[in-house]
Structures are given as structure tokens and as C-alpha cells.
Ligand code: NAD
């Protein structure tokens with residue numbers, strides 16, 4: 001068995017300042033120092049809190065990168081390495097990723113490669129990062145494509161302080177919730193019911209316990225799938241449900257125009273319809289679309305997208321072989337399957353799913 005998941009995942013309130021959690025980790029890792037990597041939005045809210053906690057144990061330095069996808073770059077990566085070298089961080093320095101998926105991927109890749117690898121701890125502060133912080137994929141972008149440079153490198157621990165989620169903007173909240181819903185569609189249909197109950201509550205009113213439960217279940221789906229297929233040779237591809245169309249929409253609109261999860265939600269609704277046609281089954285796709293709309297998602301492909309060019313992008317998707325379109329479909333809810341689909345077949349469905357102008 002792999003030791004991929006020997007690391008602890010703590011989920012709870014006020015964990016940034018939890019002596020119990022940190023005492024244990026410090027005992028286990030004996031850090032010579034800490035190096036916190038965070039972004040501008042997160043730093044102004046949570047950096048002080050974490051820094052004063054960590055300073056009790058060891059010298060604590062930090063670097064704040066610009067918030068946003070553009071920081072997953074060679075330039076920022078090199079700047080982090082240069083800082084680390086100048087500070088003289090050694091193999092016992094523990095890197096801390098304090099932020100969303102951008103910081104997690106960037107700091108994780110820095111940890112994977114600095115001095116051939118130092119331990120790192122993921123402290124996700126977005127809902128989406130429940131997905132990115134587990135599974136060990138780290139990396140940065142290249143001008144030829146997103147996430148093209150990276151490493152599989154597992155964290156020493158994941159500390160999810162759900163208190164930090166309260167300041168998340170609503171579209172970022174939806175972005176992460178889409179990945180939760182994805183985990184529901186591919187493996188745990190009960191999760192879909194708890195999401196419906198929880199998400200219809202205004203964000204400020206959601207109690208910590210229900211969000212902790214949702215995160216726990218959603219992380220567990222991802223954990224199980226990744227454990228069975230760490231290096232993405234088979235089953236891990238199921239995690240791409242909704243992503244073939246979702247990635248194409250993100251690229252077509254331009255990154256940043258729509259959040260990742262919001263694009264994936266549209267992709268999932270299209271994948272449900274494709275599944276119904278492909279398997280000649282009824283998955284109640286129309287009623288799922290209505291449910292998702294009532295949770296604040298849009299479910300139609302934006303009118304500015306062109307179906308032909310979406311198809312071209314889907315053919316180039318890195319998860320596809322050559323020019324076939326490979327897509328995760330559901331013969332029934334909770335049961336994913338990776339299939340090769342004819343592009344004309346999909347294009348006809350895409351045309352129906354385009355928003356009317
Ligand atoms: P992000 O890290 O850019 O965070 C979204 C926005 O929220 C940013 O502006 C950030 O500054 C802000 N923010 C973060 N925490 C906040 C808080 N508590 N309060 C207020 N604002 C806060 O984006 P994301 O959606 O978390 O992650 C997207 C990235 O994750 C992409 O780069 C994607 O490629 C990557 N990803 C990686 C994996 C993986 O397996 N490694 C999986 C999915 C996504």
C-alpha cells in the first residue's frame with residue numbers, strides 16, 4: 001500500500017491558533033524554521049494570527065504573493081526560491097501554504113523542489129482548496145498551458161480552519177461548492193442532499209458543523225479515488241467529471257472571467273445531458289439544473305462561447321488522447337465512466353445548451 005495518506009487532515013474552527021494541532025505537528029517535524037507563503041488577500045486577514053502562533057515554536061518568515069492565478073508562474077516561483085536561499089532555509093524548514101489553490105499549488109511545488117524537497121503543510125482558506133490541498137498535485141503554469149509544470153508531492157498535514165471561509169466572496173464559495181457537488185455526482189449521492197440543504201442557507205448563517213461535515217465527506221471521496229490511483233493512470237480521471245467542457249469554457253471566456261467551479265458546474269450539467277443521450281437513461285438532468293440554479297449557479301453555456309471552438313478545445317484537452325473527445329459520463333448517479341465520445345454528438349448537445357441572447 002502507498003503511504004500517500006499517512007498525513008493527518010484536521011478540519012475545525014480556529015485551528016490556525018490551535019495549540020493542540022500545532023504542538024503535535026511541531027513534535028513530529030521539529031522545524032528549524034517556518035516559511036509561510038500566502039497571497040495579498042489572505043495575508044491581510046490571517047497572516048498575523050498564524051505567524052504569532054508559529055513564532056512560539058521557531059523563527060517564522062513569510063512571503064506574500066499577488067492574489068490570483070498569475071502568481072502560479074516561473075517568476076514568482078523563482079522569487080520564492082531566491083528568498084528561501086538568501087534566508088538560508090534548510091531541509092528542516094517547513095513551508096506553510098496559507099491560502100487557496102493558487103498558493104497551495106505554488107507553495108507545494110516550491111516545497112517539492114527546494115533543496116530537493118522540504119516538508120510543507122497545506123492550510124486551505126478557500127472552499128475549492130479542499131480539493132487542491134488533497135491528492136499531492138503541485139505546480140505552476142506555463143504559457144503553453146495551465147498546470148503543465150509540477151510534481152506529485154504530498155503535504156505533511158492539511159489544516160482546514162473553517163473560520164477563514166467566512167470572508168470568502170460568494171462566487172469563490174460557489175466555485176468550491178461545485179467541486180463538492182462533483183464528488184457527490186461521481187461517488188456519494190447523499191452528499192448532494194446535504195449540499196442542497198446547506199447551500200440554500202445564506203453563507204453567513206451556515207453553521208460550522210454542517211460545513212465541516214460536507215468538507216469531510218467531500219475530501220474523503222477525493223482521498224479514496226486518489227489512494228487507488230495516485231499517479232492518474234485510471235480512476236483518478238473520474239475527478240474530471242464536468243471538467244472537459246468546464247476547461248473549454250474557462251479558456252474560451254479567458255481565465256478569470258468565470259471561476260473554475262462555476263465553469264465546471266456548467267460542464268457537469270452538460271455531462272449529465274450527454275450521459276442521458278449516450279446511455280439512454282433518465283438522470284433527471286432538468287431538475288438538477290433547476291436545483292443548481294436555485295443555489296445561485298448558472299447552468300447554460302455563456303452565449304459568447306462558440307460551440308465549434310469549444311469542441312476544438314476539448315479535443316486538445318490534456319486528458320484527451322489525440323483528437324477523440326474523452327469525457328467522464330454517468331450511466332447512473334454516483335457511477336462514473338470514462339468514455340470516448342463522437343465530437344458531432346457532443347456538438348449538437350452543446351448547441352442546445354447555449355444560453356439564448
Ligand atoms: P485562489 O487561490 O486564487 O483563491 C481565490 C480568491 O480568493 C483569491 O483572490 C484569494 O486571494 C481569495 N481568498 C482566499 N482565501 C480567502 C479567504 N479566506 N477570504 C477571502 N478571500 C480569500 O483560487 P482557488 O479557487 O482556491 O484555487 C484555484 C487554483 O487551484 C487553480 O490554480 C487550480 O489550478 C488549482 N487547483 C489545483 C488542484 C490540485 O489538485 N492541485 C485541484 C483543483 C484546483
Ligand code: ZN
Pocket residue numbers: 179243260264
Ligand atoms: Zn476542478
